[in-house]
Amino acid sequence: MVNDYQNYKTLILPSKGHLRNVSDYEATGGYKALKDVLAAKESTWTRENVINEVKTAGLRGRGGAGFNTGLKWSFMPKPDGGKRYIAANGDESEPGTFKDRVIFEFNPHLFIEGAIIGAYAIQADAVYVYIRGEYRSWINFMEKAITDAYKAGYLGKNILGSGVNIDMYVHSGAGAYICGEESSLMESLEGKRGYPRVKPPFPAQRGLWGRPTTINNIESLSNVPLILTMGSAKYAAMGAKTHPGPVLYGISGHVNRPGVYEYPTGMLITDLIYDVAGGIRNGKKLKALVPGGSSTPILRADQIDGVSMDADSLRTAGSMIGTAGMAILDEDTDIVDFLYRITHFYHHESCGQCTPCREGTGWLEKLLHKIKTGEGELRDLDLLLDLTTQMEGRTICALADAAAWPVRHTITRFRDEFEARCKKSVFAFA
């Protein structure tokens, strides 16, 4: 639990202005971690040491699954002379998530530095930065930053005279939610249709173009220079114990000051809503909260007392941290409409590869539309819950789960509101 968050000094986001120019970034101590690592690559910072440092820092992926980043890196097989890649996932298509965007805009070199260190650690030859196509301006920011980094000698052949060669490319997505899933991201990078791949083989064995690949979130990689600068012990002590480090909270919805805020993990949800984000707008009361992007289970207002934004606390409360993109809903929110809109999104974005998701998402949307328009019957609610169990865990990727969870948890947690919208099935005798 973080008590002195008011005095927290941001690490990822600059306190003022942007650091898109290399010189500005270097002035704040940027690229120092990279220089240190490459200078000591035979002694302190061997590849194994970098991986271990990130592993012991306890950095957990910021893309939603929350897997230990260092551990993920250690899954890469031994080099066999062929190409190896990092794919940096900036697809950010989960509704309610807009945190990578601020990194692209305000501190792109922090990510570039982290990605170079990561590529060094796992001996990758290239980093592909996958950014959603809607982020046109942010793609431009990234492209300029990468060009600058090449000019400054941080990328390309023989980086800083160390003999390490790393290239970085930006790839623009074409507007599909599914391409944020790691294996369909790889398909999309390869120029194919964004269909998730069957695992195994895992990306570390057969990833991009059949070569070992690690896929990391933009924010996760941006944390790497911080770990190396401050040391894993200090990083691990920051924020929640099992889920340390700074995190970008993307707060949206019915609050007075929506936006991206950087604080350590483990912030109390109430602090974030009522202090950081300035409280619910128009003095309304809180009704519900979606803590980590639209697929994470919704929490009722009476479920969030004492719950903090970290993986374990949220799991206990019955939800997940996801991407820490919090959507705050005030008391006027029509929860049926809200859920309908979410199911519409997943119906629209299902890639259509696996049967349960392809057909199930459409069915969920149709049922919720029926309830929304007042044509629903009580049995439809049970059917919806039944469908979520039919879909969950039966597909290649987690999109079916992501579509099923909000339905299941919103209906179970707000069943009275759904029942009130359904047609009456029991009538009193006159």
Add this chain to the structure above:
Amino acid sequence: MPEIIIDNQRFTYDKPGKVLQFILDQGLDLPFFCYHPSLSIPANCRQCLVEIGTPVFDRATNSFKVDENGNKIVQFFPKLMTSCSQDMSDGMVVKTHATSDKVSRAQKDTLEFILLNHPLDCPICDQAGECPLQIQTYKYGPEGSRFEFKKVHKPKRIQLGPRVVLDAERCINCTRCVRFSEEISKTNQLTITARGDKNYPTTAPGSTFDDAYSLNTVDLCPVGALTQSDFRFKARVWEMNQTPSIDITNGKGTNVDLWVRDNLVLRVTPRFNPNVNDYWMPDPGREAYHLFNENRISRPEIKLDSELIKTSWNNAKETLAEIVEAHSPKVVFVLGSAYASVEENFAFKTFFANAGISNSAFVPHVISGSGDGFLITDDQAPNTKGCELIGLESLSEKSLSSLINKAKVIVILNEDIIGRGLASISDLDGKTLIYFGTNKTETAKAAQLIIPVTCIAEHAASYVNTEGRIQRSMPAKETMYTNRSLHPEMNAGRLDRFGTKFDNWRSDNNRVDAYPVWEFLSQLAPRLNQSVNWSDSSNLFDEIALSIPAFDGITYDRMDLEKGVVIQPAETEAKTI
């Protein structure tokens, strides 16, 4: 040997593989749609979900953990796994619908989902009767659907290419067709378009699906989404009977099935033979049914005042005998054909050799560069090697014309020399041409006497493909002189057995008045003082096997059981008589 336990039954396996394929190999049943043994595994239909558990391995003791009774402790995966993509491992425990309610529920659920947007138009769907979706829904599906909304509408009747029509609404997105064009025919002409429940396969804008193997996607399609343009709405599968045969449109000897109703071949589909064609066949072979049905010669014909008129079999035999008797054997030239079977060529050659005519040959039909290295060969004819093996002289086009010039009487077995451009009508001026043929070709029209013979769809006969593999056909169509219910090798479909002669699909119009070559020659034999008696191609082949060393030991039974017999090259050399 590693073992795997499926539904409490213990099996051992010797080579690694996928669980679904192993289950199918054991003759057990498990529903699936997207899996195909010759294609990659996308695991997208989610129909083959099973419960899978593996024994817990203890690295410390380097052995499997056991409970107090000494049984291996098995840990099940929390989710259901797709058996098609799951590799077998030693001690793996698999539970299918037979033992797991979870699995049978999942199968019901998946089928309910698949049927959600599938138009239930089975009564007018060509696939009905041989539709995996239909069969599996009856076996494993839910009793009804809980879906009460309008189905998603997608394009119908899209002509994907010259031969394939798509009904996108029926498509269940198994991607078999897309994978076929990527992995087998390698033309990459198909892809899935749109997203979610609006998905369907199509070609890139402006391109058509004109792959030389495009019709295999129709066989692969587990529903009626892809149909063959010229078979659409022609027949229900249960009205036809299915007879194994060989593709005669090139030298590969692709194994096929002929689908016959009312003695018309309605479609040709590939028959699995791992040694020749796997599951596939080229499109031209499917169009060969035109040869069997159309433009057939029925009853002998004789030329009177430059007009071909039908005549009786007796007259035809008498005329033929008179022509042979009236000419010295030296001026009679006998031309066999690589388009005819081993038996036909052998009977032809032997009969005329017995009559003293030793000028027998054939002209191979090889167009170099027309093959593709897969199932289409440069050799246009199905039996070039067979003709060589039985000792017909292989002629070049040039030597053929000199032989034609020298001859006064030319007896041709089913070789369209005019159509192929080997000779012109003027070359045949003043010569007597006797044509044994199946179809009314240009050469047949130039003949003085036409003897109709049965085609591959009407008799059992064997063909030697370019790789030296001898394979045989079975009679699929009745002629005037065969009877489906009496012939031991003819298949009878449901309606053949249970229909009546008043059924409107049944007539005698399509029975050709023709004999097999050997049968006709046997009838002719007494007239020319010969003693041959080949009433049956099986006996004829036994005679061939005895007299020609290359065929030594080969019988029809062996061809059937071994999916074709490879003729040893050494024997081939020993043979050349």
